[in-house]
Amino acid sequence: MSQPSPHLDRLRLLRPFAARLCAGLACMAVTVLIQLAYPKALSYFIDNINLQKDMAWFSSLALIMLAVLAVQAVAATARYYIFESTGYMIVTRIRRQLYAALIDQPIRFYDKHHVGELNNRLTADVEILHDTLTMGMAVSLRCLCVFIGGVAMLLTISPVLCLMLVFFLPATLYLGKVTGKVYRKQARLMQDGQADCAKVAHEHFSNIRLVHAFSQQRTARTRYAGATEHALSLSVSSSALFALFRGGSSFLVYLALLGTLWFGARLIGQGALSVGDLTAFILYASMVTEAAGAIGEFWNAWMRTIGATEWIFEVINAECAPPAAAGGEVRLQGNLAFNDVVFSYPERPDAQALKGIDFAIAAGETIALVGASGAGKSTIASLILGFYQPDSGSISFDGVDAGAMPLAGIRSKLAIVEQEPSLFSGSIFENIAFAVAEREVTLDEVKAAAALAYAHDFICCFPDGYDTLVGEHGTQLSGGQKQRIAIARALLRDPRILILDEATSALDSASELQVQHALDTLMQGRTTIIIAHRFSTIVKADRILVLDQGRLAQQGTHAQLVAQQDGLYFHLMRHQLARAQPVAA
Ligand code: ADP
DSSP states (O other): OOOOOHHHHHHGGGGGGHHHHHHHHHHHHHHHHHHHHHHHHHHHHHHHHTTOSOTHHHHHHHHHHHHHHHHHHHHHHHHHHHHHHHHHHHHHHHHHHHHHHHHHSOHHHHHHSOHHHHHHIIIIIHHHHHIIIIIIHHHHHHHHHHHHHHHHHHHHHOHHHHHHHHHHHHHHHHHHHHHHHHHHHHHHHHHHHHHHHHHHHHHHHHTHHHHHHTTOHHHHHHHHHHHHHHHHHHHHHHHHHHHHHHHHHHHHHHHHHHHHHHHHHHHHHTTSSOHHHHHHHHHHHHHHHHHHHHHHHHHHHHHHHHHHTHHHHHHHHSOOSSOTTOSOOOOOOOOEEEEEEEEEOTTOTTSEEEEEEEEEEOTTOEEEEEESTTSSHHHHHHHHTTSSOOSEEEEEETTEEGGGSOHHHHHTTEEEEOSSOOOOSSBHHHHHHTTOOSSOOOHHHHHHHHHHTTOHHHHHHSTTGGGOBOOGGGTTSOHHHHHHHHHHHHHHHOOSEEEEEOOSSOOOHHHHHHHHHHHHHHHTTSEEEEEOOOHHHHHHSSEEEEEETTEEEEEEOHHHHHHOTTSHHHHHHHHHHHHHHHHHO
16 A cells, blocks of 8 residues: 655645635735735835925825735734634544544554543644644745745846845755754654653543552652653754754845845945835845745744654554444344454463463353453453454354454444443433444433333432433442443343453442342343352353463363362362352351
């Protein structure tokens, strides 16, 4: 695939706003014309001031100038508004595009990129386009017009005097080109540095309770200072480069003006030039040199923007995971099989998390996944949900390879209830209705699901009922309440296959009982895979799969596995068995 041009990629962002930008350019043309006419008018004024006794011409000239200045003011205001507001529109558009691209990224992308970093990319990196793409580009276009118009005027006044500028202008433009290249590289590093700072800050803010509880404020400060120090050193070296460019080009400007003045004075002495002409020439020359400097500066800013937004365009242009929304509906009974599945996480390719897992689950069966921490239980759940693809082997639903079915179709038949249920900061209604993406959900449906999940009663006790806001991550609800809302959400989805990641921390016995009742309702008639921690759950499962370091060590019912006293299951469960025995006795 051919590499898209970084320049075209950015310029393409302007296309939807072509009409607005043309209006802005028209306003700009008016201001440029007036700007170009100004020195000529001044030259006329100077050369006529002594010759004309009658000053009536001056009053009419002043009136015309006033009208022209009023037109210029209106055009300049309109130009500023149009370019500035279009800049914001472009930023919003690219921000939406980037967000859409990020949301579609496969889960492995999120293993690699931190939330704080992504947030920073969405705000700071995108913002950079605002100034360069509209205002910056408009100003440089204006400068280009001024430059071309100014050179034409200079040539009409005195082609000989123009020779003075011939050496200077290419030098300024060349200076801009050279520094632009360095800027591009530097800008990417600067944005990476900023993203790193955002990552560190986000990490500590999101774990602020832990930071305070362990009195780690000093470490937090040190880590942030380290990250900002690095970002600062990049910005400072970039400023040095910018200052050098500025100093260099302004030196060249003044050098050229000095030369022009010296040579112009000689031409006046020889009678080849009038004082008014020299004044106009100097004004045009400073306009032209200033414009050339601004074009060089814009080129630098443009290259900086390209560097700073490289990451954004890499993400937007990258081929995303197969879009989760694509594909038709899938009918599943709920049979599931892992066929010799081998898998390593992309971030840890050397360590196999699953080393040839082989099992089949019949529709309606309840399976408990048991094993020490790190054995691969959650990895199995992630693979069922299609977050990652197996390196070898396959996963099949009702005997059909998952790879041959639309991912969105499969996922529509799956639901997960997590160990720590994730809630959004909206209302209870929104959190339950989240289960169904493809259509609007009615309040009655949500209420029915909540009733089955034993959540309706406590929700009705809140003054705002289903409109109650749950706070960030559901902090305004108790553990048991959050669990039951998550169960209601899963019920509303009406999945064929259910994945339960059992909470390790025990709820109080009343909540526990309600959550258990809710889960029993949810599991009825569905294939259920439980990442099980509690003895009571494990014992009740139809079958238990015992995992050991990515391998399936044993499988069978509780009774069968307990009978194998040299097996891993007996070893894992012996404390719980010892506790359960007296009760049984
Ligand atoms: P369990 O759920 O049984 O505790 P996991 O399935 O979470 O175990 O983990 C299995 C192995 O995969 C562990 O060695 C763990 O460190 C590793 N692992 C889990 N998640 C990731 C990840 N996102 N990236 C890299 N390695 C991971």
